[in-house]
Amino acid sequence: MNGFPIWFPKLFEKHPKLVGDFLLNEIRYELSIEKPDADTHYILSDVCWSGEWAWNEIAPRLMELLGTTEPANLTNLHKMLTIIQGNSITDDEIRTLAATKCMTLCRHKHLALWYAVWTGVDPAAAIPAFVAHVAKISKLKDRTDIAMSYATSLWGGRGNEAAFQTPQYLKSLYLLMHDHIRRQDDIDRAGKGVYSPGLRDHAQEARDNLFNLLNQIPGKEAFLALDEISRVHPEESARSWFILHAKTKAEQDANIGPWVPSQVREFQEQLERTPANHRELAELATMRLLDLKDDLENGDSSIAQILQKVTLETEMRNYIGHELREKASGRYSIPQEEELADAKRPDLRFLGGGFDGPVPVELKLADRWTGPALFERLENQLCGDYLRDNRSNRGLFILIYGSEKKGWDVPGSVNRVEFSGLLAALQAHWEKVSPRFPGVDDIMIIGIDLTKRSGRKMPELGLGSTRSSSSSK
Numbered sequence: 001m002n003g004f005p006i007w008f009p010k011l012f013e014k015h016p017k018l019v020g021d022f023l024l025n026e027i028r029y030e031l032s033i034e035k036p037d038a039d040t041h042y043i044l045s046d047v048c049w050s051g052e053w054a055w056n057e058i059a060p061r062l063m064e065l066l067g068t069t070e071p072a073n074l075t076n077l078h079k080m081l082t083i084i085q086g087n088s089i090t091d092d093e094i095r096t097l098a099a100t101k102c103m104t105l106c107r108h109k110h111l112a113l114w115y116a117v118w119t120g121v122d123p124a125a126a127i128p129a130f131v132a133h134v135a136k137i138s139k140l141k142d143r144t145d146i147a148m149s150y151a152t153s154l155w156g157g158r159g160n161e162a163a164f165q166t167p168q169y170l171k172s173l174y175l176l177m178h179d180h181i182r183r184q185d186d187i188d189r190a191g192k193g194v195y196s197p198g199l200r201d202h203a204q205e206a207r208d209n210l211f212n213l214l215n216q217i218p219g220k221e222a223f224l225a226l227d228e229i230s231r232v233h234p235e236e237s238a239r240s241w242f243i244l245h246a247k248t249k250a251e252q253d254a255n256i257g258p259w260v261p262s263q264v265r266e267f268q269e270q271l272e273r274t275p276a277n278h279r280e281l282a283e284l285a286t287m288r289l290l291d292l293k294d295d296l297e298n299g300d301s302s303i304a305q306i307l308q309k310v311t312l313e314t315e316m317r318n319y320i321g322h323e324l325r326e327k328a329s330g331r332y333s334i335p336q337e338e339e340l341a342d343a344k345r346p347d348l349r350f351l352g353g354g355f356d357g358p359v360p361v362e363l364k365l366a367d368r369w370t371g372p373a374l375f376e377r378l379e380n381q382l383c384g385d386y387l388r389d390n391r392s393n394r395g396l397f398i399l400i401y402g403s404e405k406k407g408w409d410v411p412g413s414v415n416r417v418e419f420s421g422l423l424a425a426l427q428a429h430w431e432k433v434s435p436r437f438p439g440v441d442d443i444m445i446i447g448i449d450l451t452k453r454s455g456r457k458m459p460e461l462g463l464g465s466t467r468s469s470s471s472s473k
Helices: 008-014 016-033 043-050 052-068 074-085 091-104 108-121 123-135 140-153 157-161 167-180 199-216 220-232 236-254 261-270 278-298 313-326 371-386 419-436
Strands: 348-350 359-365 394-401 442-449
Touching: 008 016, 008 052, 016 043, 016 052, 043 052, 043 074, 052 074, 052 091, 074 108, 091 108, 091 123, 108 123, 108 140, 123 140, 123 167, 140 167, 140 199, 167 199, 167 220, 199 220, 220 236, 278 313, 278 348, 278 359, 278 394, 278 442, 313 348, 313 359, 359 371, 371 394, 371 419, 371 442, 394 419, 419 442
Parallel strands: 359 394, 394 442
Antiparallel strands: 348 359
């Protein structure tokens, strides 16, 4: 009545094949006598709830059994899937079985469960397939029923750490569930006494859990997902509520983490602290480059006039890298000629100590590049190549101007712009394309004008007003 006797797992340990065959034979018998609307409460219940020691032995054979037959009883199917999802069977095997079932079955509740299993291992294929299937159902009640069953099934088995639990898929699922599990149809149980929750209650909770999980995920991708929900939510009255949540998340993500005592002591003594994570390293890299910019543009000992003669980016990169290494004070390192896996080489990369989160730096001599080419390098090279590694989500784009070039064409403007206008346009372009790079938190555009200290000014363009900005924006 309460599972297996205490000696049974020991018997299985000594004779796994023999006991496994016995259990599987009893499962086959249970499936042969089951009825769709009456639970059997026999061997599957015991194996599911107290026989985890046997799962690795029988799960592959349960997979084979499900490949040739479908249990009539939904509870028995749940139990079999719990066993299969709880052991070492690969996601690829589960994906293949679930996709096949979704293309061959007709019963809505069984289909909903298999679509949920498929979503747990391959949301990119499963969610659109489920949307397409629901669209073919003519009756509104049937569409709502399968959506409710699907939503409640997402949280079982391997779904507890499923692939769909990312901002992109949580957003899609939440909006999908709102299309079919509408809030105006929700059951309000508050203050109405004792009740036994039904499918509708569980579906409402599952729908809201999708939002709660999304709202708990930190970072830009989750913010963008909330922002999109606030714009396309099917209930217009709810959009302002999601705007508030998106704003709150942005504020929380903008807050710096608490300092540990050693950082407080270090800052008191040296007015700096050693970075403890990728974000702090990016901030320190920015400050080092802004210090170098100020020294070259305004310093009494500036060598800007000498650097104006440099025409090769490799030479300028070597100088900038040397200056940054000299001022590292053990807080970061910058390797020489570091090569990535695809044989590409970022100009510079800041590496921290005690954590793995490099900050790439792309350096360009502005005189040697056209405006459109710089925009393309910012978007495709820095954002698309050097920041595609999930360890890095912040980078710097450094432009150095030496006075040879008279102006730049920029996308969306009929006028050529000076150096300051070019920097402002690049920063504005990043802000525009930022939603297309959810894995990139921020790009800082820094311009170093070597003409400021030397007195060589950029010729007037005479083209009317241009966009301008602080070159350190």
